[in-house]
Amino acid sequence: MEYNQKKERVVITGMGIVCPLGHDIETVWKAILAGKSGVDKTTIFDASTFPTTFSSEVKDYDISKFTKNPQLHKDGNRGSRFVVGAAAQACKQARIDIETEKPADRIDRSRMGIYLGAGEGAANHEAFFGAIAAGWDDQTQQMDWAKWTEVAEEKMGAMHELEQEANMPAAHLSMLTGARGPVRSCLTACAASTQATGEAMTLIRRGYADIMIAGGAHSMIHPLGQTGFNRLTALSKRNDSPQTASRPFTASRDGFVLGEGAAVVILESLSSAKKRGVPILAEIIGYGSSSDAFRVTDMHEEGRGAIQAMEAAIKDAGISYKDVNYINTHGTSTAENDSIETKAIKAVFKEMAKQIPVSSVKSMMGHLIGAAGAAELITCVLAIRDGIVPPTINLNDPDPQLDLDYVPNVSRKTRVDIAMKESFGFGGQNNVVIVKRYEA
Amino acid sequence: MAGQNRVVITGIGAVSSLGLTLAKTWEGLCSGRSGIRRIKAFDPSKFSCQLAGEVEEYRIQNYVPKTFRKMTKLMSKDIELAVIAADEAVRDSGLITKGIDEQKINVKPERMAINIGAGLISCDPCELAPAVAKSMAEGKFDIKKWGKDGLDLVTPLWLLKYLPNMLACHVGIIHDIQGPSNTITCAEVSGHIAIAEAAEVIARGDSDIAIGGAAEAKVNPVLIMRQCLIKRTTSNHNNDPEGACRPFDADASGSVFGDGGGIVVLENLDNAAGRGARIYAELAGTGQSACINSPYEHIEPDGKGITIAIEKALAQAGITPKDIDLIIPHGTGIPQDDLAESKGIEAAMGNEIKRIPVWPTKSMLSNTGAASGGLDVVAAICAMRDGIIPAAKNCQRIAPGCNLNVVKENTKTDIRYALCCGYTYGGQTAAVILKKYEN
Numbered sequence: 028m029e030y031n032q033k034k035e036r037v038v039i040t041g042m043g044i045v046c047p048l049g050h051d052i053e054t055v056w057k058a059i060l061a062g063k064s065g066v067d068k069t070t071i072f073d074a075s076t077f078p079t080t081f082s083s084e085v086k087d088y089d090i091s092k093f094t095k096n097p098q099l100h101k102d103g104n105r106g107s108r109f110v111v112g113a114a115a116q117a118c119k120q121a122r123i124d125i126e127t128e129k130p131a132d133r134i135d136r137s138r139m140g141i142y143l144g145a146g147e148g149a150a151n152h153e154a155f156f157g158a159i160a161a162g163w164d165d166q167t168q169q170m171d172w173a174k175w176t177e178v179a180e181e182k183m184g185a186m187h188e189l190e191q192e193a194n195m196p197a198a199h200l201s202m203l204t205g206a207r208g209p210v211r212s213c214l215t216a217c218a219a220s221t222q223a224t225g226e227a228m229t230l231i232r233r234g235y236a237d238i239m240i241a242g243g244a245h246s247m248i249h250p251l252g253q254t255g256f257n258r259l260t261a262l263s264k265r266n267d268s269p270q271t272a273s274r275p276f277t278a279s280r281d282g283f284v285l286g287e288g289a290a291v292v293i294l295e296s297l298s299s300a301k302k303r304g305v306p307i308l309a310e311i312i313g314y315g316s317s318s319d320a321f322r323v324t325d326m327h328e329e330g331r332g333a334i335q336a337m338e339a340a341i342k343d344a345g346i347s348y349k350d351v352n353y354i355n356t357h358g359t360s361t362a363e364n365d366s367i368e369t370k371a372i373k374a375v376f377k378e379m380a381k382q383i384p385v386s387s388v389k390s391m392m393g394h395l396i397g398a399a400g401a402a403e404l405i406t407c408v409l410a411i412r413d414g415i416v417p418p419t420i421n422l423n424d425p426d427p428q429l430d431l432d433y434v435p436n437v438s439r440k441t442r443v444d445i446a447m448k449e450s451f452g453f454g455g456q457n458n459v460v461i462v463k464r465y466e467a
Numbered sequence: 468m469a470g471q472n473r474v475v476i477t478g479i480g481a482v483s484s485l486g487l488t489l490a491k492t493w494e495g496l497c498s499g500r501s502g503i504r505r506i507k508a509f510d511p512s513k514f515s516c517q518l519a520g521e522v523e524e525y526r527i528q529n530y531v532p533k534t535f536r537k538m539t540k541l542m543s544k545d546i547e548l549a550v551i552a553a554d555e556a557v558r559d560s561g562l563i564t565k566g567i568d569e570q571k572i573n574v575k576p577e578r579m580a581i582n583i584g585a586g587l588i589s590c591d592p593c594e595l596a597p598a599v600a601k602s603m604a605e606g607k608f609d610i611k612k613w614g615k616d617g618l619d620l621v622t623p624l625w626l627l628k629y630l631p632n633m634l635a636c637h638v639g640i641i642h643d644i645q646g647p648s649n650t651i652t653c654a655e656v657s658g659h660i661a662i663a664e665a666a667e668v669i670a671r672g673d674s675d676i677a678i679g680g681a682a683e684a685k686v687n688p689v690l691i692m693r694q695c696l697i698k699r700t701t702s703n704h705n706n707d708p709e710g711a712c713r714p715f716d717a718d719a720s721g722s723v724f725g726d727g728g729g730i731v732v733l734e735n736l737d738n739a740a741g742r743g744a745r746i747y748a749e750l751a752g753t754g755q756s757a758c759i760n761s762p763y764e765h766i767e768p769d770g771k772g773i774t775i776a777i778e779k780a781l782a783q784a785g786i787t788p789k790d791i792d793l794i795i796p797h798g799t800g801i802p803q804d805d806l807a808e809s810k811g812i813e814a815a816m817g818n819e820i821k822r823i824p825v826w827p828t829k830s831m832l833s834n835t836g837a838a839s840g841g842l843d844v845v846a847a848i849c850a851m852r853d854g855i856i857p858a859a860k861n862c863q864r865i866a867p868g869c870n871l872n873v874v875k876e877n878t879k880t881d882i883r884y885a886l887c888c889g890y891t892y893g894g895q896t897a898a899v900i901l902k903k904y905e906n
Contacts, residue, residue, distance in 0.1 A: 076614030099761060137756065137775055145652070147587050155689075156599055156608040159592045165600040170593050172688065176513035179692050188693040189764060189892060193587050193631065193652040198893035201759040207775055209755040210895045211660055214585075214652040215632045222649060226664065229671060235755075235779075250610060251590075254618050255626025316647035316673070318639045320576065323541060323627055335577060335645065339673070453627070454636030456648045 037231045038465055039308045040300050041123070041293030042405050043116025045109040046392055047083040047286055050092075051116060056409050060438040062420045064270040064391050066284050071248050072152070079262045081269035082248045083286030083393025085109060095126055100199055102186040104148025106244035106398070107199040109289035114200050114240055121293040122305050123238070125203050133303070138237040140208030142227035144219025145196040146397040149249035154182030196244040196289070208236040214397060216452035217357070219243055220290065221400025225314030225340075225460045227294050237299040245397030246287035256285060261361060273394075274421035275358040275387035276365050276433045283359040286393025290402035307465045309408045312445075313344025319455025326363055326451065330371030336457035337375045337449060344461045346445065348376050351383060351461070353416050353446040355407050358387025359394055364451065369429045384441060386434040390420045400450040404460060407446035411464045415440050474666040475904060477744040478560025478732030479845045480552040482682075483832050484520030484725050489555060492832075492842075493849045497857045497877065501709040501831045503723050508686050516700035518708050519686045520725020520833025522548065530554045532566050535641055541627050542637060544684035544726065545588045548838070549634040550641065552728035553583075553678055557642060560732040561744055562676065565643035573742070576645040580674035581638060582665040583730070584657025584681030585631035585650055586837040589689040595621065634682055646674040655797065656889040657681045658729060658840025659897035663753035665733050675738040680841035682728030685834070694724055697764050697892070699801050712834070713861040714798030714827035715805050715869045722799040725833030729841025731848070747848045751786070751884065751902035754779025758811070759894030765803050770811020772896040777815035777888055780898035784884070788819035791900075792882040793856055794871075795843045797889040798827030799834050802866060808890060809869035824878065825871040826850075830860040840889050844899060847885040851903050855879055 044051070047065030048058040058065070068074075069082045090108050091097040093115035100111050115125060123139070124130035162175030189195070197212040209230055215222050220243025227241035247256070256262045263282035265272035273284040300307055317339060319332035326333070341348055354376075357368055373380045388403045395402050410416045415438055422435035449459045481488070484502025485495030495502065502520040511517035527539045527547045531554075542550065557564055563573045602609055602617035627633060632650040639648055647668050651661040658681030665679030685691065694700050701721030704711035713719040739746055756779070758772025766772070781787065794816075796808055813820045832842055850856050856878045865873060881903075888898040 073610045074614060076611045077618065078614075137779075140755070141757075152610070153608075156602070156613075159596050159599045160603060160608045163593075163596040163600055165597065168597070170509070170596060172510035173513045175592065175688065176692070179688070180513070180696070183692060183696055185696040185698070185764075188696050191587060191693075192654055192893060194654045194891065194893040194895060197653070197895065198759055198763060201757045201894045202761060202763070207756045207772065210653075210757040211651065211664070211755070212653050212895070213649050214630075215635075215648070215650050216630055226649070229667065233667065233671060250613065252626075254613075254621055255629075257618060258621050258623045258625055259627070260623070316580075316649070317577075318581065318636070318645055318648035320639050320643045320645045323538070323633060323636050323640065324624065332645065452632060453630060454632050455639070456632055456636065456650070 034234055035232050036297040036310060037228045037294050038297050038300050038310045039292050039408060040295045040305045041117035041121030043113035044290045044402055044405055045085060045088060045112040046288035046402050047085055048392055050088060050112060059391055059406060059417045060415060062418050062436060066269045066272060066393055072250055077253055078257045078264050080266045083284050084248060085288055099202060102190050103199050104190045105246035105287060106145055106289060107196040110196045110244035111199055111203055113289040113291040114203055117291040117293045136205050136207040138208055139206045140236040140239045141197050141200050141206050141210045142223040142239055142241045143197045143212050144223035144243040144397045145193055145212050146214055146245035147193050148191040151183055151187050152250050154179060157182055200240060204240060206240060215456040216454060217396055217399055218450040218452035218456050218458040219397035221448060221450035221458040221460055222316060224292060224401055224404060225458055228311050228314055231294055231296050237296050239294045240291060241294050242291035242401035243398035244289035245395060247396050248285055248287050253285060271421045273360045273390045275360040275390050275419055276426055276429045277422055278424045278426040280360045280365060282361055284393040286395045288395045288398050288402060290398055290405055309411055310463045310465045312463045313340040313461035315339025315343055315459045317457045321455055323454045326367045330367045332455055332457045333371035333451055334374050336459045340459035340461050349379055351445050351447050352443040353410055354383055354385040355403050355446060355448045356385050356387045357449050357451045358389050366428060369431055372431060381431055384416050384434045384439060385431050386417050386419045388417050404448040407448050407462050410443045410446055414442050472670045472672060473736035474669045474733050474750045475736050475739050475746045476731050476748045476848060477734045477739050477746055478556040479848055480555030480559060480730045481842055481845045482522055482548050482551045483727045483842060484522055487525055489845060496831055496846060499858055499860050501860060503708045503711055503833050505708060509688050514691060515695045515702040517705045518711050518723045521686050522726045531641055541624055543588055543628040545585060545682055546634050546637050548684055548726060548728035549583055549638055549682035552682060552730040553638045556730040556732050566641035574676060576643045578646060578675045579644040580647040580665060580668045580677040581635050581644045582649045582661045582679050583635040583638060584661035584837045585634045585652055586683035588629045588631055589687045590629050592688060653891060653895040654893055655836055655839050655891035656895045656897045657837035659889045659899050662731060662844055663899055666750045669733055669735050675735045677733045678730060679733050680730030681837040683835055683837040684726045685724040685836050686726050691724060710861055712800040712830045714800045714829055715866055715871055715873055716862045717864040717866045719800045719802050719805060719866060722801050722834045725835050727832060727835030727838035727842050729838055729845045731844060746904040748851055748901040749904050752780040752784030752900045754898045756896050757894040758890055758896050764892055766807050766890050768807050770807040773808055773811030773888060773890055774814040776896040776898040780900045784900045786884060788816040790884045791823050791886050793850060793885040794823055794825045795847050795887045796825060796827055798829055800829060806868050809871050813870050820870060821872060823872060824856050824874045826856055826859055826874050843887040847887055847901055851882045851885055854881055
């Protein structure tokens with residue numbers, strides 16, 4: 028077999044998003060181009076005494092705008108409920124019928140799959156902490172499991188427990204769309220939905236499906252999630268100024284801002300898209316995945332894994348690094364990521380590195396963790412469509428060590444034909460996807 | 468996989484309630500032992516199901532290179548099980564990675580991939596208990612006190628023990644795997660899908676070697692409670708652990724959960740043949756679909772999503788049901804799911820269903836969640852290697868409506884093609900077809 032034989036070109040025929048900047052593509056895009064921040068005081072739980080008191084929440088989301096059967100999704104975790112909205116938008120744009128036993132779209136459901144990078148649902152904290160409190164004897168440092176069980180059994184609800192599982196957002200999309208092709212869910216931390224989108228593309232290329240509903244859904248804005256990240260000292264603690272807290276590539280960056288949301292892209296074989304006569308938004312041409320194999324606590328100092336993933340994606344796309352017009356960074360606003368990512372971009376893009384606009388949407392949206400990659404990939408497609416690239420906001424005191432063109436503070440008009448989206452997960456799993464202006 | 472790079476399996480490893488090695492696990496399966504016992508990890512006396520398949524005690528330090536011993540502090544049991552099973556599989560393959568012997572490495576790290584399926588890991592309630600104790604106000608847990616006082620008692624790297632991707636990350640660091648890396652989180656079908664995707668990565672040319680499989684430690688009070696609340700566990704066998712999990716049996720009343728890990732080394736055929744590796748089997752075909760139902764704790768009654776997955780795998784392997792010599796189903800012992808699965812398999816197999824031996828393993832291994840597919844694939848390879856299908860346990864009288872030929876006694880037979888299939892709450896289904904390797 029020929030190396031990396033590509034039978035099918037894969038295009039994007041629909042997109043949808045539910046994120047802190049809005050619940051539809053155009054609203055979110057307008058906010059991004061205007062450099063708006065979605066960050067504010069945390070309201071999902073009382074975080075007022077946590078080291079970080081703010082986050083980037085999805086606000087005023089109404090699932091009934093997207094589904095005629097909101098009851099079916101009422102127990103869904105935040106990610107599941109968001110992804111129903113994002114997928115409904117994307118399917119509408121791609122003319123895929125949802126919530127019907129008899130779709131009129133002539134799409135064979137066994138040739139339509141789902142691939143999400145999705146995370147856990149929040150625990151019922153009253154039950155989780157309450158059961159521990161009931162059973163624990165701090166004097167003897169012993170757990171009385173009988174007492175723990177009593178509270179756990181009474182307070183933990185069956186459906187709430189089930190909905191914590193990471194495969195449940197995909198389950199909700201199965202119900203919404205009736206997809207019977209490959210249905211997968213992965214959770215490679217912050218790289219999950221970039222990976223899901225890339226892997227979904229390979230499934231179409233290899234003929235396993237004609238259409239893949241790909242993307243991500245996640246919310247870690249819950250007490251245990253925030254506890255974990257605060258203890259890792261990964262989060263910004265700029266409590267007096269939440270909206271300027273996510274400040275990638277600045278000298279004063281002090282961590283990322285926890286966000287939440289869902290984003291979906293409809294990937295389709297070019298032949299299927301043509302046959303159905305649906306508008307093509309962009310082509311997805313390259314995917315690269317790698318591992319740092321370094322430390323679970325830190326990125327490889329030279330960005331070895333990041334470089335390998337970028338180079339793999341460029342090779343897979345059959346292009347040169349010189350062809351890339353825009354890089355949408357992982358850009359988390361942590362000290363480590365932003366400097367290593369910059370180093371990696373320089374290693375891959377060589378003499379071109381300083382000429383390519385690179386920006387971080389996380390400066391506005393926060394870090395959607397598992398959902399981040401797909402949400403940010405959507406902005407790459409829109410950059411190609413409108414000839415304008417998102418800014419990195421809050422970039423007023425550039426880190427002197429970091430000298431790429433980060434598109435500071437103001438979005439910029441520039442023609443983009445090929446854009447790269449990169450995501451790097453905690454633990455060292457790296458994923459990169461490349462999209463291109465569609466040309467027949 | 469016809470017309471692609473052919474993918475073969477050259478190394479296998481397992482850890483289960485039947486033993487810390489594949490040899491012990493396989494020996495237990497062949498002698499009809501069950502690893503299911505009363506739970507020891509915590510006092511289960513108030514749980515409706517007090518049973519589980521727990522792995523015996525081990526020292527994780529024995530499974531990692533000396534330089535990695537400090538890292539074991541960051542490993543939850545799920546991660547440890549993956550590390551143990553991967554260590555065995557890599558050693559079995561004859562590949563020498565950095566983790567096996569740094570002086571004699573015979574692999575290219577950037578041409579190796581990893582794909583390990585994982586469950587949603589729950590933390591140990593006792594680990595957070597001192598922090599919870601510091602967060603009480605008037606006898607109740609107070610989130611404000613947690614944020615101010617309790618949180619500081621949580622160990623700084625706490626979160627890293629519980630991220631599902633850390634199974635692949637730790638194993639990848641130990642063995643210096645620098646190529647594509649993924650973590651499939653499709654609950655009880657994660658292992659099947661991880662192996663399928665690992666094979667795809669090789670087939671499409673993105674790596675020569677891949678570690679695939681899954682591990683999960685289900686014996687955690689939160690996870691067992693979850694399964695009890697969803698009513699997927701049996702509650703009337705607490706005095707009869709060995710007889711508790713009864714896949715496809717008329718007296719089945721629910722599943723029993725447990726710990727496990729099943730990992731394989733997949734390899735490009737040319738790569739394996741080139742280094743003279745022992746080749747167990749070829750990955751002939753995989754298929755996937757969904758069988759979501761509403762309400763969705765259980766799968767759709769006709770198991771159609773299982774049928775579709777099997778049909779896709781058959782098509783990819785270029786074979787028909789006539790060629791299948793063994794089926795290892797998901798077989799959880801949950802009556803309505805067993806019936807649905809049986810119907811789904813029957814629909815795919817047609818008349819051949821009367822002939823094909825069906826061997827459910829969970830009566831002995833327990834339901835190891837994400838690890839199920841990994842363990843079943845490894846078990847199928849052992850059956851193929853030894854030409855033996857062990858007897859199913861706890862299926863004396865087949866449940867009405869389940870028209871499966873569940874194996875009654877250990878049977879010597881040549882197995883050319885074996886099918887492992889699975890499904891999960893949440894609806895994902897998968898099928899993996901292995902072919903005995905022939906030159």
